[in-house]
Amino acid sequence: MPLSLIACSALLLHLCGMACAMHAVMRVRTSQGAIAWALGLVVMPYLTLLPYFFLGASRFRGYARLRQMNQQRRRYVARQWPERVPYLQRHLPAPEHLQRFKAINAMLQQPFYSGHKLRLLINGQATFKAIFEAIAQAEQVILIQFFIIHDDDIGRRLQQALLEKAAAGVRICVLYDGIGSHALPRRYIETLRAAGIRIHAFATRRWRNRFQLNFRNHRKIVLIDGWRVFLGGLNVGDEYMGKQPPLSPWRDTHMELQGPAVADAHASFLRDWRWVTGELPPFLPPREGEGNATCLVAATGPADRQETCSLLFVTLIHAATTRIWLTSPYFVPDPSVFSALRLAVMRGVDVRILIPSRPDHRVVFLASSLHAAEAHKAGIKMFRLQPGFIHQKVALIDDDTSMIGSMNLDNRSFRLNFEIGAINIDRDFACQVETMLEHDFEQALPVTTEEYLGAPFPRRLAMNIARLMGPVL
Known part of the structure; x- marks a missing residue:
């Protein structure tokens, strides 16, 4: 009897493996990935079925809904910023200078804009000094998004800075990734919420994708009052300040951008926030550009029609x-x-x-x-x-x-x-x-x-x- 039970269990696993292999062949984006998953699921379902459940999906199931929400976001921005079209038209550069990047414009369906002021931020000390100074200067709205937020020294400094601005009446929204920030304790989140700060974890919110380790939100955005944004590679954690041997010193780069393309970073945050909460965060239009740089903020992800x-x-x-x-x-x-x-x-x-x-x-x-x-x-x-x-x-x-x-x-x-x-x-x-x-x-x-x-x-x-x-x- 035990032997028969083992044989039936093995047969069931192989049948499930074959079914998942067919799913992989039909759904995985690349042929290499489809072959790797299909082979493993057919030959070794005992080892690959569980990883496939968590890692196998490569197409974002919320695509249609996210696109619909993107249209709602555009209408919302248009209402909040009636001068948007003439403002952006004033910052359209001469097209002959951008022919080599024409495919990027077509793919992302957005143009480059001129009139930006840029600041290069090298490593954690310079980056977080600039971010904390910008937070301290915020007057109306702070929007923050990170893949990782830790409850360590730099994480608590961020928490305290946000608490002070919330007490001053600044509206604050924070997004963190549910997998990247899995170690973030509940008390950290509740402390912010108790101060009126809106903070949520990014999740795909689909019954199967809920268990996925894929489709993580890896974006890093700090947006102040709608007109200045910080982007780059740093998350919120002491390791990014070079305090985690043997990986220290930690080498990373961030940047600050001011000008019309800030609106596209804002739009990316709006879409992510809308996806998670069903609501739209505060929106403030960017100010006139004070620099000479031509920029495009590219937000990419698995919900896009193209890779x-x-x-x-x-x-x-x-x-x-x-x-x-x-x-x-x-x-x-x-x-x-x-x-x-x-x-x-x-x-x-x-x-x-x-x-x-x-x-x-x-x-x-x-x-x-x-x-x-x-x-x-x-x-x-x-x-x-x-x-x-x-x-x-x-x-x-x-x-x-x-x-x-x-x-x-x-x-x-x-x-x-x-x-x-x-x-x-x-x-x-x-x-x-x-x-x-x-x-x-x-x-x-x-x-x-x-x-x-x-x-x-x-x-x-x-x-x-x-x-x-x-x-x-």
Whole structure:
């Protein structure tokens, strides 16, 4: 009898595995991911069924509703900002200067705008100093969104700063990701709510997606009074201040943006807040631009019709004529991005990529190591930052264009996470980014094929196995 029960259980698991394998073949976005899941579900359902339940979905089920809410958000903005159309038309740059990024405009259905003031913020001390100063100066509305908020020193400083502004009558909305901030204690949240601050966790809110580790909201936004926004790679935690050995010193980059494109960052927050709460947060229009930079705030995610984040990188790489420098903590590119990088090398473009020398996620680090070795063979100049851990997500294209945001060079950012970044066309700002990255490259060592070929066989095997998991890393 026990043997019969075991046999029936095994048969049931294999049948469930086959059913899920068919689901994967029909639903997973990439052929590589579909093959990996289908093979594992058919051959080893005992090991793969549970992970598939949590990680298998790659299409956002709330797509139709989110699009409907996006239309409602546009109408809401139009009512709150009747001068929107003439304001934005005044800040439309000459189209002949932006032909190389025309595909980005078509894909995101939004234009670049001129008249921005930019500030580069290098590492945690400068970033949070600027953010806390901006919060202290807020007069009406503070909108905050982070993937991670910790109840540690920097997290409690943020909490106290928000409590003080709430007491002064400032309206405050806070979004945090339910998975990224899983360790955030209830008392932290309740303390803010008791002060009148509206704070919620981002969740997909679908019966199956409720259990998904995919579709995380990886965006980092601090928006003050509708006219200045902070974007970049830093979350709220002491590790981002360099206080977590052995990953310290922590290398990261943020930026402040003022000008018309702030409205698009605001719109991204509005849509996320509407999705979570069913309500719309306060909206204030941006002020007239006081700078010369041309910018586009790109909010990408799994609810988009196209794989916008991956295509965004492909377009930026193809636009490069002299150089494309990239930094990312994770280097697990999809075939389209990897092909674009190799083609850029063939065009004579200076392609450099900076990645960490220390792992924060070991499986991702192993996969990144194999991809880095293959990139080196293709002529891409790969470097590992030696001191601490590099978490910044920065791109520098030629002498005038940069992108700073939350996007990593991996499948999770390309297809599974909600991300945001600012594409900035401005020679002075690009020069600042160049100086910053040159300093980083001076503290880095080149990656060679010996890193892979000289590794022991078990490590090389582990790298190849980790690469197979690329679609879910």
